[in-house]
Amino acid sequence: MMKPSRSVSLSRIALVHDYFVQLGDAERVAEAMHDSFPSAPMYTTVALPQSLPPHLRAADIRTSPLQRLPAMERRFRHYFMLYPFAVEHFDLSEYDLIFSSSSGYAKGVHRRRNAIHVCYCHTPMRWVWRYDDYVAREGFGNVARAALPFLLWGLRKWDLRAARQPNYYIANSRLVADRIKKIYGREAFVIPPPIDVNRFQMSVEIDDYYLVLSRLMPYKRIDLAIKACKRLNRRLVIIGDGPDRARLQSLADDRIDFLGRQPDSIVNYYAARCRALLFPGEEDFGMAPLEANAAGRPVIAYRGGGAVETIEEGTTGVFFDRPDSLALATAIEKFESMRWDQQTLRRHAEKFDQTVFAFRVLQFLGSVAPSSCAGELLDGARLLSQSLSQRVWPRLALVG
Incomplete structure (x- = not known):
């Protein structure tokens, strides 16, 4: 047909x-x-x-x-x-x-x-309506923080008209x-x-590592994933690049691997074989958790933003409630005591x-x-x- x-x-x-x-x-x-x-x-x-x-x-x-x-x-x-x-x-x-x-x-x-x-x-428009969050997200210096509000006043008026x-x-x-x-x-x-569900294939072989798929920006809170995995002595693979990479690498040990940007084939390989995707930041939506589900893998995410609309707690993932590494580490330990069904995860992703x-x-x-x-x-x-x-x-x- x-x-x-x-x-x-x-x-x-x-x-x-x-x-x-x-x-x-x-x-x-x-x-x-x-x-x-x-x-x-x-x-x-x-x-x-x-x-x-x-x-x-x-x-x-x-x-x-x-x-x-x-x-x-x-x-x-x-x-x-x-x-x-x-x-x-x-x-x-x-x-x-x-x-x-x-x-x-x-x-x-x-x-x-x-x-x-x-x-x-x-x-x-983030930079006019959520100014404090935006400058923290982009890592602006003190001079830019002082000057931007005056420049953004006119842009805010334009945005309301637009x-x-x-x-x-x-x-x-x-x-x-x-x-x-x-x-x-x-x-x-x-x-x-x-999300392109067909891009992802599930694997019967699950390796002993957790995964982050993200641009490396301060607001993504990848530092929480690094600190939590260090606390538990777990392996972490980070795929993505960005201005926060040097700082994050300074926090890492030899069980944290930075792979930089990778083609879809490599992303798919790691997504299908990870224990779970770690999603420690707060996003307006966030597609990575659903991509992990498409690959048959669950998610450990911060309970905030769009993640609460796409993750079914206990079925497709686990939440942690405080934005700190101890809360994430506790969620990882909880996750490791649970069982997950790949077909259920895949069917959830198909809705998107x-x-x-x-x-x-x-x-x-x-x-x-x-x-x-x-x-x-x-x-x-x-x-x-x-x-x-x-x-x-x-x-x-x-x-x-």
Whole structure:
């Protein structure tokens, strides 16, 4: 039987993403949007080749003049006051439907009066609405901390205006939907971001190590994982890179391995064979726990952020309640006394598969889109609904 396609071919839809300057969860959502609408152009302020997800490398990417600014790879944060002008100068007047992916600027694109704009919001702009968390997350120095509030005052005013541009919001979690309501006064429908379940294969061989899959940033709290594993004399494998690597390596001993960035094949190998994934930080959503579940492995996570929406305690993972290494070490010991079923973990991850994401997106867009494209969107959703297995289908109503 032919596998139903997740894509819909529409000539009057445009996709928009803030920028491609790093490869994270938001960029994977943009990739999934492109997979659903492969013929639609992707508008973005800046696209660095190394930060484009694989499926977008041959896509129709349309960048702003900011693409030509010097040293963009190193200085993209320095130009933050220019991004509003860039997105407002995109000419999207020919499109009936605009679908944006935004944690910052993309929601501010202008549309013609009778067009519909749906924004998939990863979170309201962190650096203006959660300033203290953001500067701690990015590790800014004292000078930047003192100067930024004055610069961000105007950006906050712009963000409130820009938030009125979308007709509808989709949030990646209930946590983010609540923020959208609080900050922008807008309701948001919840559709969790997608994971590629088929990318992961389960293994019958489980090795004696714990795993971290993460960019190495201070707010990710990888230091807790290192200290907890040292306390228990457990082996830890860390896959990922970032500005916090040197500090983290200074905390490690010879049972902590830093592998840096790795291709999907290596990530999949380690994910399938670890005892469990450690997820010690607080994220708006966080896709790594679900990727571990797709590989048949459970998660030990901090009870906060989006993790509480995706981890079923005692079935797909274990929580710890205090952000310290002793609490994490205690959770690891609790985990080691429990039994886990790989098929149950895999089935849980399937609720968040790319096909489920595409179905829910097409269904939502079809319900709000102009008549010129609503029919084809709903037809695409119906086709996908027929391909979803019975073990996934009854769970769809639990999200959103």
